[in-house]
Amino acid sequence: xxxxxxxxxxxxxxxxxxxxxxxxxxxxxxxxxxxxxxxxxxxxxxxxxxxxxxxxxxxxxxxxxxxxxxxxxxxxxxxxxxxxxxxxxxxxxxxxxxxxxxxxxxxxxxxxxxxxxxxxxxxxxxxxxxxxxxxxxxxxxxxxxxxxxxxxxxxxxxxxxxxxxxxxxxxxxxxxxxxxxxxxxxxxxxxxxxxxxxxxxxxxxxxxxxxxxxxxxxxxxxxxxxxxxxxxxxxxxxxxxxxxxxxxxxxxxxxxxxxxxxxxxxxxxxxxxxxxxxxxx
Numbered sequence: 001x002x003x004x005x006x007x008x009x010x011x012x013x014x015x016x017x018x019x020x021x022x023x024x025x026x027x028x029x030x031x032x033x034x035x036x037x038x039x040x041x042x043x044x045x046x047x048x049x050x051x052x053x054x055x056x057x058x059x060x061x062x063x064x065x066x067x068x069x070x071x072x073x074x075x076x077x078x079x080x081x082x083x084x085x086x087x088x089x090x091x092x093x094x095x096x097x098x099x100x101x102x103x104x105x106x107x108x109x110x111x112x113x114x115x116x117x118x119x120x121x122x123x124x125x126x127x128x129x130x131x132x133x134x135x136x137x138x139x140x141x142x143x144x145x146x147x148x149x150x151x152x153x154x155x156x157x158x159x160x161x162x163x164x165x166x167x168x169x170x171x172x173x174x175x176x177x178x179x180x181x182x183x184x185x186x187x188x189x190x191x192x193x194x195x196x197x198x199x200x201x202x203x204x205x206x207x208x209x210x211x212x213x214x215x216x217x218x219x220x221x222x223x224x225x226x227x228x229x230x231x232x233x234x235x236x237x238x239x240x241x242x243x244x245x246x247x248x249x250x251x252x253x254x255x256x257x258x259x260x261x262x263x264x265x266x267x268x269x270x271x272x273x274x275x276x277x278x279x280x281x
Contacts, residue, residue, distance in 0.1 A: 025252035080164040
């Protein structure tokens with residue numbers, strides 16, 4: 001108990017207590033630089049759900065999260081399958097794909113800013129093929145997709161490692177038995193491998209969903225929430241409302257709703273696990 005107490009105390013002091021303050025602030029109008037705090041009940045929430053900017057931000061966050069979740073898991077599983085073999089130099093390839101995870105998110109975002117610039121590396125490569133690339137970060141039709149790609153390649157290495165560990169725990173005897181029964185590699189993958197790594201899929205799905213809904217730095221550094229509200233995800237809207245507009249009570253309401261969305265999506269994934277996860281995490 002003595003070993004657990006400091007961690008529990010840390011969670012309470014650094015997590016639970018601040019969140020309770022955020023809930024309290026969400027029922028108040030609080031502008032620290034221009035006045036005091038005034039209790040206004042549910043007015044912030046009424047204003048929030050009538051605000052088209054907030055609605056657009058929710059849509060942007062959900063689209064971003066869905067794109068990151070699907071691409072991340074598909075690429076991570078594919079890489080894990082390709083790298084789950086014994087061959088010379090395979091460790092080097094694993095290191096290369098994992099390396100973005102340890103790069104700071106600021107450095108990663110700045111690098112991608114150069115690559116996605118109108119005269120950057122990606123459009124330069126496209127011009128060599130005779131293709132005029134778009135302004136990736138300033139076009140509403142490509143800005144959110146560009147951020148999804150940046151986020152996916154930043155975090156896919158971590159999920160790849162988790163899936164690689166899961167694949168290596170699948171007994172080889174089961175795969176060999178399936179091959180002897182005439183199962184193709186594709187059939188064996190879906191009928192044997194996927195069910196056996198389902199707990200890892202659940203874990204990575206939950207963690208990826210939470211991380212994607214909390215994204216901030218790439219948005220601030222690459223698009224600033226624009227063009228329009230196309231990349232104005234909830235964490236960035238919260239930041240602008242609190243630290244630019246100085247509406248801390250309204251920003252707190254955004255934070256509470258963001259927490260509720262994350263909790264709801266996490267619980268949705270967790271409660272549906274019984275339908276497809278047979279060896280729970």
